[in-house]
Amino acid sequence: MNHDLESDRALLDRLSRADQVADILRTRVLQGYFPPGERLAEGAIGSALGVSRNTLREAFRLLTHEGLLVQELNRGVFVRVPTVDDVVDIYRVRKLVECQAVRGITPETVMLGAIERLGAALARADSASADEDWLGLGTANIDFHAEIAALAGSPRIDALMQRLLAELRLVFHVMADPRRFHEPYLARNRELFELIRAGDGPGTERALGAYLDDAERQLVQAYTDGRRAWVVSAS
Amino acid sequence: MNHDLESDRALLDRLSRADQVADILRTRVLQGYFPPGERLAEGAIGSALGVSRNTLREAFRLLTHEGLLVQELNRGVFVRVPTVDDVVDIYRVRKLVECQAVRGITPETVMLGAIERLGAALARADSASADEDWLGLGTANIDFHAEIAALAGSPRIDALMQRLLAELRLVFHVMADPRRFHEPYLARNRELFELIRAGDGPGTERALGAYLDDAERQLVQAYTDGRRAWVVSAS
DNA sequence: GCATATTTGTCCGTATGTATA
DNA sequence: CTATACATACGGACAAATATG
Numbered sequence A, B: 001m002n003h004d005l006e007s008d009r010a011l012l013d014r015l016s017r018a019d020q021v022a023d024i025l026r027t028r029v030l031q032g033y034f035p036p037g038e039r040l041a042e043g044a045i046g047s048a049l050g051v052s053r054n055t056l057r058e059a060f061r062l063l064t065h066e067g068l069l070v071q072e073l074n075r076g077v078f079v080r081v082p083t084v085d086d087v088v089d090i091y092r093v094r095k096l097v098e099c100q101a102v103r104g105i106t107p108e109t110v111m112l113g114a115i116e117r118l119g120a121a122l123a124r125a126d127s128a129s130a131d132e133d134w135l136g137l138g139t140a141n142i143d144f145h146a147e148i149a150a151l152a153g154s155p156r157i158d159a160l161m162q163r164l165l166a167e168l169r170l171v172f173h174v175m176a177d178p179r180r181f182h183e184p185y186l187a188r189n190r191e192l193f194e195l196i197r198a199g200d201g202p203g204t205e206r207a208l209g210a211y212l213d214d215a216e217r218q219l220v221q222a223y224t225d226g227r228r229a230w231v232v233s234a235s
Numbered sequence C: 001g002c003a004t005a006t007t008t009g010t011c012c013g014t015a016t017g018t019a020t021a
Numbered sequence D: 001c002t003a004t005a006c007a008t009a010c011g012g013a014c015a016a017a018t019a020t021g
Helices: A004-013 A017-031 A042-049 A051-068 A082-103 A111-128 A134-150 A155-174 A177-198 A203-227 A227-234 B006-011 B019-032 B042-049 B053-066 B083-102 B113-132 B134-150 B155-174 B178-197 B201-225 B229-234
Strands: A071-072 A076-078 B069-072 B076-078
Touching: A017 A042, A017 A051, A017 A155, A017 B042, A042 A051, A051 A071, A051 B053, A071 A203, A082 A134, A082 A155, A082 A203, A082 B083, A082 B155, A111 A134, A111 B053, A134 A155, A134 A177, A155 A203, A155 B083, A177 A203, B006 B229, B019 B042, B019 B155, B042 B053, B053 B069, B083 B134, B083 B155, B113 B134, B113 B178, B134 B155, B134 B178, B155 B201, B178 B201
Parallel strands: none
Antiparallel strands: A071 A076, B069 B076
């Protein structure tokens, strides 16, 4: 736990300190800088970021509420270690939200802005794949599906999806080999993109359902396989 | 703002102080004890509950994250005043979640426990209606629909619904006449209950969709009518 | 428009309780 | 079982922003 947090101190300028600290820690957790199971000590992080314990605790409480950290009374805060049940539930909600979002698509209702953002996410995925940046590829894939959910046009769905996908990134950090997982889904996302652009709602829903079922199955598999390893390392 | 919070001090016994304080304040807000737009001063509430400002601020941050309070920098925290856009979005998500939850219902998949809990919520609504307890009727109706969402069998959907319905209660507190709004929906909830018990998924979905459309229309109407009154009172 | 009082945002010191070596 | 380390919670302090006269 000898990380270098001093470089983030320059970012503390606007907004409330607790929110800034929460942003920094959220980024660190989602990057895998703080891996699942790691304990975040108040003293070390507080002094590293140059904020008081009170402020830091406010930030911890925020991230705990977002599901990224867990707080054990009088023991401290830890990066959450998602369980297999979490994976199953995350995909249950993804299917519900994403499939519903694309169901109503018709050639008339397709918005140009949405297509553009979906295409941009795909382009980032391509670029990351070319650079063999597998973490970046996973992020781009996630962004693509956040844009799919955004087709519902609801700020609350957007927020829900943001939190769901943050949890999912936690799941990815538990996995061993990110490449083999993320790579095949790039082509399938492109397929989804074409279906959406063509305005084929039912077709998109079918393909998306199969996509999510496959991804879930593969994740659950990888999880049960590598289970013992990280359960031990986290305790 | 001369409220009596001392009676809640007896409840502070287990869990972290901040969580306990958040529970108390959440209850007060949802009861309408702290109406939308009211400012919650750190000094007054802190001394009334007998907790330090730091602890109280942690509780505030929790409730802010839940969407019940809003924090304006250097101005304080206020009970959130939902807008018409909020109402529309809340119902957009309700339709998405609740309709999807009942769509797959068949006579074979109906769970006895779920039927029981739905019936219990209906009974509470009946009892509240008989007592002319309109706030209680609204709560029971809300519980009924939380059970509908629970048919999806997802902890995350349950949590989402809980937060959505908490926001909705905030909306109700802005309305003028709760009776005329809640009463007619009791009969319609009973109708939904019978459809679910019969295992008629598509029929339930249709009726539920119409239910939510009507409720949304009526709320938006009431909101635009009484708009000027509380916008002024909240500023 | 200005000066004052109030309130928030933040930090620090310290005491107490809990878990772990 | 004792001792140590740490989280929890409190109270006080100060600067900054806001509200009030």
